[in-house]
Amino acid sequence: xxxxxxxxxxxxxxxxxxxxxxxxxxxxxxxxxxxxxxxxxxxxxxxxxxxxxxxxxxxxxxxxxxxxxxxxxxxxxxxxxxxxxxxxxxxxxxxxxxxxxxxxxxxxxxxxxxxxxxxxxxxxxxxxxxxxxxxxxxxxxxxxxxxxxxxxxxxxxxxxxxxxxxxxxxxxxxxxxxxxxxxxx
Amino acid sequence: xxxxxxxxxxxxxxxxxxxxxxxxxxxxxxxxxxxxxxxxxxxxxxxxxxxxxxxxxxxxxxxxxxxxxxxxxxxxxxxxxxxxxxxxxxxxxxxxxxxxxxxxxxxxxxxxxxxxxxxxxxxxxxxxxxxxxxxxxxxxxxxxxxxxxxxxxxxxxxxxxxxxxxxxxxxxxxxxxxxxxxxxxxxxxxxxxxxxxxxxxxxxxxxxxxxxxxxxxxxxxxxxxxxxxxxxxxxxxxx
Numbered sequence: 001x002x003x004x005x006x007x008x009x010x011x012x013x014x015x016x017x018x019x020x021x022x023x024x025x026x027x028x029x030x031x032x033x034x035x036x037x038x039x040x041x042x043x044x045x046x047x048x049x050x051x052x053x054x055x056x057x058x059x060x061x062x063x064x065x066x067x068x069x070x071x072x073x074x075x076x077x078x079x080x081x082x083x084x085x086x087x088x089x090x091x092x093x094x095x096x097x098x099x100x101x102x103x104x105x106x107x108x109x110x111x112x113x114x115x116x117x118x119x120x121x122x123x124x125x126x127x128x129x130x131x132x133x134x135x136x137x138x139x140x141x142x143x144x145x146x147x148x149x150x151x152x153x154x155x156x157x158x159x160x161x162x163x164x165x166x167x168x169x170x171x172x173x174x175x176x177x178x179x180x181x182x183x184x185x
Numbered sequence: 186x187x188x189x190x191x192x193x194x195x196x197x198x199x200x201x202x203x204x205x206x207x208x209x210x211x212x213x214x215x216x217x218x219x220x221x222x223x224x225x226x227x228x229x230x231x232x233x234x235x236x237x238x239x240x241x242x243x244x245x246x247x248x249x250x251x252x253x254x255x256x257x258x259x260x261x262x263x264x265x266x267x268x269x270x271x272x273x274x275x276x277x278x279x280x281x282x283x284x285x286x287x288x289x290x291x292x293x294x295x296x297x298x299x300x301x302x303x304x305x306x307x308x309x310x311x312x313x314x315x316x317x318x319x320x321x322x323x324x325x326x327x328x329x330x331x332x333x334x335x336x337x338x339x340x341x342x343x344x345x346x347x348x349x350x351x352x353x354x355x356x357x358x359x360x361x362x363x364x365x366x367x368x369x370x371x372x373x374x375x376x377x378x379x380x381x382x383x384x385x386x387x388x389x390x391x392x393x394x395x396x397x398x399x400x401x402x403x404x405x406x407x408x409x410x411x412x413x414x415x416x417x418x419x420x421x422x423x424x
Contacts, residue, residue, distance in 0.1 A: 020216045027212045035205035045203040056212045082295065089291050124196055131193075146190065147197030160294055177189050 008072045016063050027056050030076055033148065037077055037158050038084035040143055047087040055080030071153075078157035085160070130180045138173035141166055283333075284316030296321045298338050301400055303422035327419060332409035333393075334423070338402055358396070358413070360420040365398035367413050396420055 008029075014022035034055060038048035059066075059079045066075055131142055137159075144155040145166070156163045285295075292313035293299055300313065300321055310323040322335040358365040396407040396416040400423065407416050 020213055023216065024209045024213045027209050031208045032205045035208075036202055039202060048203075049206050049208070053208050053211050053215070056208060057215050060212075060216060086285060086287060086291060086295065089287055123192070124199060127192055127196055131196075142193065143197075146193035147200055149194070149197065174187075174189055177193075181189070 012063065012066065012072060015060060020060075023056075023060050026072070026076075030073065031056070033073075033150075034077060034080040036148055037144070037150075038080055040140065040148070041081055041084040041158070042088045044087075048084060051083035051087050052080050055083045058083070074151075074154045074157040077150075077154055078160070081158040081160065126181060127177070130177050133180070134173050134176060138169050138176070141169035142173045142177075145170055283314035283322045283335075284320065285314065286312045287315055289313050292321050296336075296338070298336075298403065300336060301403065301405070301423050302334070303419050303424075325419075327409070327411065328415070330410055332407060332411060332419070335406040335408070336403050338404075358398075358417060360396075360398040360400070360417060363399045365396060365417075365420070367416070368395040368397075369413065370394075 008026065011022045011026050015026065031052060034052040035048050038051040038055070039045060042048050042051055055076070059076050062079070066072070131139060134142065140159055141155060144150045144158055145152070150158065152163050152166050155166045159166065161169075287295060288311075289300060289309065292315045295315045295318050297318075300323070302309070302323065303325070305325055310325065312323075314322045316322070320335055320337045322333055325332045325334055353368055353370040356367050358367045393408045393410055394413070394416065396411075396413075398405055398420055405420070405423065407420060409416075411419070
């Protein structure tokens with residue numbers, strides 16, 4: 001008989017009873033998205049790593065407060081995001097993290113013609129520039145929703161705002177991007 | 186989904202983000218080094234009640250014995266015990282300070298409540314210190330002297346415990362109709378149970394006078410070289 005992987009509910013229940021190995025499985029599952037959110041909010045890879053690590057430790061300690069039946073991912077991401085914001089403030093960083101497109105195609109990408117590649121790169125670059133010119137609150141909302149592909153609930157948890165605020169920030173950002181990009185959009 | 190949204194999703198896949206580190210081992214090691222189960226609310230409350238019951242039992246059994254609790258004063262979220270020998274304690278500067286320095290907004294998000302403050306000399310405090318996401322503290326200027334105001338939500342199981350020796354006067358008071366306790370005189374110690382159910386065992390030695398009072402859902406604590414009247418006047422201005 002093949003053991004089936006434990007789901008989040010079972011892992012959390014085990015972790016509540018002090019099973020650290022069960023919590024490590026949760027860490028393995030969510031560390032990627034936790035780090036990316038922390039990087040987006042803290043603006044530093046080193047701070048993001050510390051924030052994600054501390055967030056997972058704090059979340060484990062706080063499992064007693066986690067409501068049974070609730071979704072684990074937004075709860076975890078909220079704790080990690082708080083850690084990341086605190087680190088950014090403590091470091092006194094004010095500059096906005098500028099997002100950059102990767103220079104090379106990813107493995108598995110279709111190889112375009114030189115002309116098509118140039119057009120696509122220009123188009124991406126214009127869009128990215130426009131995103132980087134958004135206000136920080138709108139840029140973070142867009143980055144969470146589209147770049148990290150978080151749900152509205154998760155974005156709200158990560159940014160520490162209400163879901164309605166996420167909706168309105170994203171709507172205003174999309175409107176501005178459409179205006180900036182003109183007919184291209 | 187419109188075209189801009191499609192292009193944003195596509196752009197997200199092209200973004201340059203640092204590679205996520207493997208945190209499994211570091212988190213596991215940190216938890217292994219500081220073992221302890223997550224405390225469920227019921228269990229945490231149970232632990233707190235057991236702690237209180239054991240201490241109360243000791244007080245009732247040997248009320249005049251040496252190094253025992255001689256008298257209790259209780260205010261919501263805070264307990265002051267009169268002992269004839271203070272527990273060993275460290276000075277605050279050696280105890281790691283008051284917590285992380287944050288802006289007021291960040292501190293309020295961290296502790297989960299809005300701070301209440303008196304009118305402050307020199308404007309709103311730039312820095313709020315937060316300890317264990319439970320206790321927020323600000324340093325205020327009053328009559329040219331620094332005064333420390335700490336706040337925590339009483340219902341968050343943040344049980345503040347103070348131990349006071351014979352040479353510290355402990356008396357009841359009122360702040361705008363709310364119950365308060367005034368501690369004046371010799372040094373006393375402070376320990377507390379944080380919101381996550383974790384015990385902060387290290388006792389911190391306090392030399393100044395202290396006013397403890399209830400303000401809505403919060404318990405507030407004022408510490409400094411103020412007289413009782415000065416502390417009560419400042420507490421009444423806090424909102």
